[in-house]
Amino acid sequence: MSTSTIPPVLREVVVQADPVRAFTAFTAELGRWWPRATHSVAAERARTVTVDAGVGGAIVETDDTGERHLWGTISVWDPGVRVVFGWHPGRPAEEATEVEVRFRPEGTGTRVVLEHRGWERVDIGAARRARYDDGWIPVLVAFAAHADAP
Secondary structure (H helix, E strand, O other), X not given: OOOOOOXXXXXXXXXXXXXXXXXXXXXXXXXXXXXXXXOOOOHHHEEEEEEOOOOOOEEEEEEXXXXXXXXXXXXXXXXXXXXXXXXXXXXXXXXXXXXXXXXXXXXXXXXEEEEEEOHHHOOOHHHHHHHHHHHHHHHHHHHHHHHHOO
16 A cells, blocks of 8 residues: 555536435435446446435445445435435445535535545555546536436
């Protein structure tokens, strides 16, 4: 593991929903908008992604055979404000980084800020971070389209 500090990935989007609605769209409805075809463990075999609400809740992908792939575990659950979770899709839990998603009122909508950090805790952290730098963009685009839908 690296001992240097690797900067977090920071991405944000503004959605036309209040913070509680944006939080619900990001968490409880994640399976309705997550781009499984490009951002999953099982790729074209991925069928669902679920988030178990609350601290200790799991983020799980289920494929077409019924196999479950743990992506992460929630460590902070503050509806309408923030959610924090370990993140290790397709990797052992010991290799988890950390994602924090914050929801802040902005005008008539919400600014959603995603911070993906903890890269120094994993082997080849800088290389993994580089993949996520652009990887979060289509995720947030899909989320915004869902959150903005009537």
